[in-house]
Amino acid sequence: MKYMILLGDGMADEPLVELEGRTPIEAARTPNLDRMASRGTVGQFCPIPDGLPPGSDVGNLSLFGYDPRRAFRGRAAIEAVSQGIHLADDEVAFRCNLVTLEDGKMRDFTAGHISTGEGAALIATLQEKLGADFPLVFHSGVSYRHLTIVRASASASLDQLVALQCEPPHNITGQEADPYLPRGKGESIVHELIRRSRDVLADHPVNRARIAKGDPPATSIWLWGQGKAPSMEPYERKFGLTGAVVSAVDLVKGIGLCAGLEVLNVPGATGWLDTDYAGKVAAALGALSTHDFVYVHIEAPDETAHQGRADLKIQAIEDFDREVVGPCLTWAENHGDCRVLAAPDHFTLISTKTHAGGPVPFVLCGPGVPANGQAAYTERAAQASGILVSDGYRLVESMLRDATPDWLARNHDNAGDPIR
Numbered sequence: 001m002k003y004m005i006l007l008g009d010g011m012a013d014e015p016l017v018e019l020e021g022r023t024p025i026e027a028a029r030t031p032n033l034d035r036m037a038s039r040g041t042v043g044q045f046c047p048i049p050d051g052l053p054p055g056s057d058v059g060n061l062s063l064f065g066y067d068p069r070r071a072f073r074g075r076a077a078i079e080a081v082s083q084g085i086h087l088a089d090d091e092v093a094f095r096c097n098l099v100t101l102e103d104g105k106m107r108d109f110t111a112g113h114i115s116t117g118e119g120a121a122l123i124a125t126l127q128e129k130l131g132a133d134f135p136l137v138f139h140s141g142v143s144y145r146h147l148t149i150v151r152a153s154a155s156a157s158l159d160q161l162v163a164l165q166c167e168p169p170h171n172i173t174g175q176e177a178d179p180y181l182p183r184g185k186g187e188s189i190v191h192e193l194i195r196r197s198r199d200v201l202a203d204h205p206v207n208r209a210r211i212a213k214g215d216p217p218a219t220s221i222w223l224w225g226q227g228k229a230p231s232m233e234p235y236e237r238k239f240g241l242t243g244a245v246v247s248a249v250d251l252v253k254g255i256g257l258c259a260g261l262e263v264l265n266v267p268g269a270t271g272w273l274d275t276d277y278a279g280k281v282a283a284a285l286g287a288l289s290t291h292d293f294v295y296v297h298i299e300a301p302d303e304t305a306h307q308g309r310a311d312l313k314i315q316a317i318e319d320f321d322r323e324v325v326g327p328c329l330t331w332a333e334n335h336g337d338c339r340v341l342a343a344p345d346h347f348t349l350i351s352t353k354t355h356a357g358g359p360v361p362f363v364l365c366g367p368g369v370p371a372n373g374q375a376a377y378t379e380r381a382a383q384a385s386g387i388l389v390s391d392g393y394r395l396v397e398s399m400l401r402d403a404t405p406d407w408l409a410r411n412h413d414n415a416g417d418p419i420r
């Protein structure tokens with residue numbers, strides 16, 4: 001049996017007045033997801049366990065079949081793995097965003113989607129100016145997404161650094177930023193580092209050029225999502241499967257590497273509406289000639305929702321359906337012995353421009369998966385199905401482990417009885 005997971009990041013949403021009471025998934029034309037729905041099982045599952053933040057790290061861990069309550073150690077450590085950075089035992093990786101503060105408020109958590117080249121120049125200067133005064137190393141990444149590896153010191157122990165309460169900058173758009181600086185024992189070194197970054201960035205030539213062009217400058221770093229080196233049981237041992245991951249996003253590639261999966265790099269994968277969908281699908285389907293499992297991650301529904309743009313989110317969902325789900329489903333149908341799961345990793349709400357927890361819709365089809373009578377893949381259809389997988393990671397566990405997922409059959413006969 002072959003297995004595909006098609007992940008539309010942050011696809012799930014609420015009914016919106018501007019869409020006449022429909023959600024973006026309901027408003028989008030999704031004939032391929034609906035074809036999966038009519039042939040398979042539509043239901044709800046909870047990728048974000050109670051008490052954990054509704055981030056892509058936690059959600060994607062569930063969708064790879066790992067219990068986030070055990071596997072989750074902060075997204076930055078996973079991103080570090082994906083960049084080939086080895087974390088020593090006394091080191092903690094922080095996600096380091098380049099952000100735009102204006103009058104002390106978080107104007108843009110992406111510094112205007114600053115280019116990778118500009119970001120790298122700023123990060124190099126930060127390392128040069130601050131590297132001697134703090135026990136840290138900066139690593140530049142893609143666009144506004146970078147890493148700061150902080151070593152435990154007399155100012156902050158390893159446990160203190162890990163335990164700091166850090167706010168994701170995309171959660172505080174438009175708000176006064178400094179009240180959300182990391183909180184907890186050992187916070188002062190991190191505060192000092194962030195404040196010093198503002199002096200270094202203030203008059204940087206990259207920022208002067210951006211201001212001259214009318215682009216938002218990167219005025220500060222923002223540290224969050226920290227963690228120690230992750231430890232996850234490899235897929236081959238956990239599920240007896242080999243597999244591959246296709247994503248534009250370091251976080252998802254990192255989870256794949258931690259899981260012992262092959263990470264396929266597609267040059268035109270951007271994480272935005274202009275991503276190379278055909279290239280990603282070709283890489284994924286090619287991988288299935290040698291692997292059992294492939295995970296295709298599409299970021300655009302999440303990014304468009306962070307912008308609060310229902311029209312763009314609908315476009316992203318329609319692109320996902322047409323360019324990804326369509327060809328993958330056709331491949332699976334021709335192959336015959338292949339299960340396909342499509343799902344988001346969390347809600348990304350147009351109304352708040354941020355993530356939210358709670359049960360999201362999935363659709364699963366293929367051998368041994370009964371049709372449960374839903375004609376469409378939507379939040380409402382999933383809720384109406386009466387199927388709820390409370391421990392979200394068990395959805396993938398069942399899909400990958402069971403010849404026949406008996407919990408599906410059982411729940412199918414017993415609608416309304418949630419799976420625990």
Ligand SMILES: [Zn+2]
Binds near residue numbers: 055302
């Ligand atoms: Zn996500």
